[in-house]
Amino acid sequence: MSDQPSENVLDRMRASMGALNEKMGVELLEASAEHLVATMPVAGNTQPYGLLHGGASVVLAETLGSIGSAIHGFPDRVPVGVDINATHHRAAREGIVTATATSIHLGRTTASYEVVLHDEQGKRICTSRITCMLVPKDRV
Template sequence: MKYPDDLDPELIARLVESGGGSLTRKMGIEFLELGAERSVATMPVEGNTQVIGILHGGAHVVLGESLGSISSAIHAGPGRIAMGIEINATHSRSARSGVVTATCTALALGRTLATHEIVVRDEQERRLSTIRITNILKDRPTT
């Protein structure tokens, strides 16, 4: 996986240890590139479909939120966390098989808010969905 040079070592350790979280692992999401400005991940359609055999809309959103939240956490930096406060998705096409690829791009990176757009595409590069997420950036609580 490709990480930015200045990525918080604690965040890297948490990502490696958790695989991005239990839901991410269950869905087969694989992170290829992670950064505040741009991140990329893939997810298989198989195992993530709804009753009519197409990729579940919620699966698109989980993929998008996973990328957007990690990208926001990278932007937040050491000692800070990112928490999603708003997400929306527009589904343009469906997929029945193969692997989808999501590309996350920063729209606005501030001190307290980060907004990203995630585009999910099929293996033919057709846009399947567009997701937008905003995360609030806060100091990590002390325990």
């Protein structure tokens, strides 16, 4: 497994993050197997009370964990999410949230990340953990 896929792979991830991430306005800023950063606007990703939807936070966390796992497994293995959890610490009502994913474990068959979301004031709004199984590419 390679921790450094070609820049072309990272460009493709940034260019096409999938329909859900595009609808949610997720922007990938940094990406390596060990460390990832992305942003997402609160506007358009709220629940009925005008607060950032908890599911939106989880989508952002899963996106980063999956991309990091894909980079780690490149070129022979692809990630399949097997576990994710989130603790929502405080509400976000406006602005941009920033998620930072840090690898916890980068193994041959699994990769795990802690993902922390902060608001624009630097206050932690959510902590998530995701684990992906790394499946041989020919089995997907």
